[in-house]
Amino acid sequence: MILKHLSFSISIVFISFIVGMILTVLIRKTNFYNSILSNLNFVKSDKTNKIIGVGIVKWIVKNTFFKFLNQKLKFERKINISEVKNIRNEMTKAEIDHLFAFIFVLIIVIYELFYQKYLLAFIMLIVNIVMNLFPSLLQQQNKRRIDKLIFKFENKDKKIKH
Template sequence: MNILNNAVAMMFLSFIIGVFVDLALRRMAIYESISGRFLFADEKTYERFGVALYRKILLATPLRFFNTQIKIPKNRDLQLLKDIRKHIAAAEVSHWVGFVVMMVATIYAWMNFGPKIGLSFVVLNVLGNLYPCMLQQYNKRRLYQLIAAIERRKS
């Protein structure tokens, strides 16, 4: 079996590549700029794309056991929230890298194995990388608002 015509195997490979590239990018000055960006300016746009529904579906599956450190606790400790922000940034950047890797693999698969295989890559890339990126950005925006509110109360 060729990994380049298996969308599921390629998805997992994109996750692994994303994690390692994220670790390398963290050491670079550009990381803060990359992890601080948003795809959409408005929080409602994420909701229109179904990110809230995607989150509910995700939490109803065994996938909820991934990234367990990205849970906002009842205790709203400022340092803990800032640590969660770092985990969100790492997850987001990893998925963006995975998205790019899968896009390249999608083009290759589409050209060499046909539209049926190529379309399976597109679907898995959207569900496995793009929506998790948008979910992390949605959560990150909400977390930034919470951190700002706590910082205003302290000053």
């Protein structure tokens, strides 16, 4: 029974990835996306991220087949400010994809709770947190690091101009 719920939950979460991508494409050109969603930061502390397990997800993404999924999120040897900003935009897109996917599965979890399928809802929620919420938090953490890099680039350019 648990394996059946687990496999169903994993299937739903993979479907949610597609739903998240579609929703992101639909709103990507809006002010809501550019001004609010692109600057989300749920957990501002790297220490808190570490405590809740985002570091484990980071290790999994770096050391398993997941590293091949989004090749746009890698730096080349030499980096410049436009490449860094482009990677930040791709990270934002991936983060929002996962957030929409998380919300999609959360709606299904609520539906299952309404019909008193507590075990299925619990398993689906756990799988959703691990496969959608944590990757989104990881992207937010990486965006904070990239924002520091962008700040350094921009300050370096200002010093050169003066």
